[in-house]
Amino acid sequence: MTAVDILGYAAGAVTAFTFLPQVIKTWQSKSAKDISLNMFIIAFVNEIMWLVYGIMLNNWVIISTNAVMLIMSGVMIMLKLKYNHR
């Protein structure tokens, strides 16, 4: 494995958990007024595209990264709809 490969895997691992601080913050504060619903709907649909892409290429890095992000986007959509008015 080259340095470039290691950087790619590390970047991918970080990407998978980008939404986690937002999920934790919204979960704890129960306030989502300032969150863009459209952003997380776009992310959700986009991650389905990436999942299909990963499945077509049988690339497990793409599949696993985007499966994590798909779940987090879905959670953010639910939290936004639940806590929008607080």
Place this chain on the structure above:
Amino acid sequence: MTAVDILGYAAGAVTAFTFLPQVIKTWQSKSAKDISLNMFIIAFVNEIMWLVYGIMLNNWVIISTNAVMLIMSGVMIMLKLKYNHR
């Protein structure tokens, strides 16, 4: 270009603009209390990692996608710091 390639380019183009609805919403509402600063700091650092990866591979899809996201993450960090208390 195969159907898989087209899906990959389409997914990448959508990814680049994922943060745009949040930038527009925060810009207009001038309210960022519910936004996670940590999320956009992680995204900012992560996009620098992806940019370096793209440059090392000389892959312009990775470079351009992450350059757009780096700018949007930077704007969101500034908006968060400016409008945190509203």
